[in-house]
Amino acid sequence: MQDSVKKKKRKHKLWVQITIPLVFIEVFFIVITSVAFFLYNVDHYIEERFKSTQNLGMNLASEMKNYKSIDFLSEYWQEHYDEMEYFYGNQKKLLEKMNRLKLLRPSLTDVTLYTTEEVKTRLDEEGQKLFAEICYYQLTEKFDTAKRAFSTKFLYSFVVRDGKEGIFLITGALNNEKRISQGGELFELGYKVPYEKGVYPILDEVLETESSPTRMELSNKEGAIQDVVHVFEPVVSNGKMLMVIGVGMEWKDIVDSVLAFSLRIAAGLALMFVLLGLLIMKRVKKVAVDPIKEEQGIIRSYERNKDIQDTVDKLSMIASRNEIQSLAEEFSNMLLKLEKYNEDIRNATAEKERISAELDLARIIQENQLPSKFPAFPGRMDFDIYASMTPAKEVGGDFYDFYLLDDDHLALVIADVSGKGIPASLFMMMSKILINNYSAMGLSPKEVLEKANDTIFKYNKQRMFVTVWFGVLEISTGKVCASNAGHEYPIIKRSGDKFELYKDKHGFVAGAVNKMKYTEYEFELEKGGILFLYTDGVPEATNAQEEMYGTQRLVDQLNKMKGASPKELLEGVHKSVDEFVGDAPQFDDLTMLCIRRN
Secondary structure (H helix, E strand, C coil), X not given: CHHHHHHHHHHHHHHHHHXXXXXXXXXXXXXXXXXXXXXXXXXXXXXXXXXXXXHHHHHHHHXXXXXXXXXXXXXXXXXXXXXXXXXXXXXXHHHHHHHHHHHHCXXXXXXXXXXXXHHHXXXXXXXXXXXXXXXXXXXXXXHHHHHHHHCCCEEEEEEEECCCEEEEEEECCCCCCCCCCCCCCCCCCCCEXXXXXXXXXXXXXXXXXXXXXXXXXXXCCCCCCCCEEEEEEEEEECCEEEEEEEEEEEHHHHHXXXXXXXXHHHHHHHHHHHXXXXXXXXXXXXXXXXXXXXXXHHHHHHHHHCCHHHHHHHHHCCCCCCHHHHHHHHHHHHHHHHHHHHHHHHHHHHHHHHHHHHHHHHHHHHHHHCCCCCCCCCCCCCEEEEEEEECCCCCCCEEEEEEEEECCEEEEEEEEECCCHHHHHHHHHHHHHHHHHHHHCCCCHHHHHHHHHHHHHHCCCCCCCEEEEEEEEECCCCEEEEEEECCCCCEEECCCCCEEECCCCCECCECCCCCCCCCCEEEECCCCCEEEEECCCCCCCECCCCCECCHHHHHHHHHXXXXXXXXXXXXXXXXXXXXXXXXXXXXXXXXEEEEEEC
């Protein structure tokens, strides 16, 4: 009786050992995949939303510039909004005013083609008022149509006068939104609001540069409309900014859209993993659980009767065509001791494969984080860039990065994390993301390093650190603004000159000291000039005689290839390092980044 109970308990334990880890693994993968997918979708959706919103503003700006008298209209609306008649959606009233305008000016067939000079010289005060009312009606219809098609929170145009006061011109409305036709009300021509610099930095940027923004903004400053993402687009005609188009979207709508889509994906993943788990369990039962139970019965029979031949005959009948069958065959000769030995071997092999698979996965993830497609910017002929990273182990701690902050500014990063292997790889990914995010916020190189340093230090219980060189190249002028956190000196080749070390001022490594301050410096990369960045794995590469490759040998090698492209330079240096090191093992990652301003 007791033997039967023990057997039943072991049976249940076997299923628990198989099922619980499988469930935990599935839940883990569902959560990680769903979170990663959500974060990816948030970033992707916000970028797409910004592009579509910016296109909406640009299209409306183009519509307004189609009116050749838009400068007259902008001025007239601001000065005479309280004298105009508003008749939103009233086609009958529009036709009536069009007919009255034609009586005054029969040759006027298309109000968009009438220039400011023609309006001022050929139309009297009544005609100018009719003209302004008709154009206001037409453009308001376009704004209404655009707002209803894109479902934005706000859609409006306005002028900031004297840097102190904003006055609304044209505002789009949804079907259920009402505008009060008395002048000077919200959503109405002439409504005035105080303008305070700093409440909407994106708007400040547009007003200062009179150009399209590079990002949208969720303002949380006092005086701003809360939880609304804003994009502003200038309306420029004849070199003069006449007004600004503003588009506002509720942040909640953006997040809800991404969350709904991600939840559907998560549900699909959960269903897929459940079905996959059931299939795996069924297969495991067939190829593992059942044969093991059979073999267990044979062993128990042997323990009772000690009949070796009968045990060998029964074990030979187990045909699972896997390790269990092999175990049965070995057990026929070596019994329990050999069985334990084989069990240990199988466990060790499985653990090695698991570690190897994790390292392969970590290597793939790390490679995918670095730009690896060249040419990186096929449409850009004003510069040529190339980079490479060869890890000393399956995964490394070095990384490089480059990306356009806007059409004229290219961010350049090269860094070296202390340590090697998976810990350094994880630390590398965190550092790369922080630098990328802070630079995208428009911070200067020194501010990027200071912010990244503080964040790394805050969560750096293992006290790892990273050396970083971070710079921003202004492509049109060649001006480079950079900051160095304990990294190797950059190497620069002036146009028509030779490569030389640029001994910049080093700051301390990032992540080791809180509230570290870094310096910033500038230099010019002339047309034809080359900037070469690298990690210490290049000059510290060591041959069998324990001699290091050295910085001077690196500079000399580059000067041998002064006319080469960035890709050829990196390949040439890598070949030179390999020939120098020979058969000696590689102890450090080899990472290089090179850019030439054409």
